[in-house]
Amino acid sequence: MEMPTPKGDDGEWVIIKDDLQEWIKELSSMLQEKGIPSRIALTPGCSAGKCGSTYLLLVTKENARIALENIEEYYMVLHPEIRESQEWVAQGRCPACGHHVGVDARECSDCGLMLIREEE
Numbered sequence: 871m872e873m874p875t876p877k878g879d880d881g882e883w884v885i886i887k888d889d890l891q892e893w894i895k896e897l898s899s900m901l902q903e904k905g906i907p908s909r910i911a912l913t914p915g916c917s918a919g920k921c922g923s924t925y926l927l928l929v930t931k932e933n934a935r936i937a938l939e940n941i942e943e944y945y946m947v948l949h950p951e952i953r954e955s956q957e958w959v960a961q962g963r964c965p966a967c968g969h970h971v972g973v974d975a976r977e978c979s980d981c982g983l984m985l986i987r988e989e990e
């Protein structure tokens with residue numbers, strides 16, 4: 871499988887994050903505010919409806935570390951007490967294994983965990 875590493879004018883682009891579209895967009899604009907250029911790409915090999923709307927966040931290799939630091943910081947600001955499993959559920963992921971199951975899933979297709987969601 872070929873990895874999506876498009877060559878840009880600024881050098882090599884690397885994937886630093888894969889997540890739901892809205893979160894990737896949020897991180898992308900956050901990085902832009904910090905002066906770090908980023909790109910958004912679809913997960914390779916992900917056909918529609920197969921693995922939800924998983925997107926990739928890419929930055930140039932030289933910015934990868936600073937971008938990750940900024941993302942870490944961003945998480946901390948949003949969630950001072952990081953509880954990863956809650957994070958994952960909010961992102962449509964399985965709290966046990968982190969597999970993207972989508973917000974409507976009742977069961978994790980990866981580890982089989984039953985996902986009980988509170989209906990309004």
Ligand SMILES: [Zn+2]
Pocket residue numbers: 964965966967968969978979980981982983
């Ligand atoms: Zn799972």
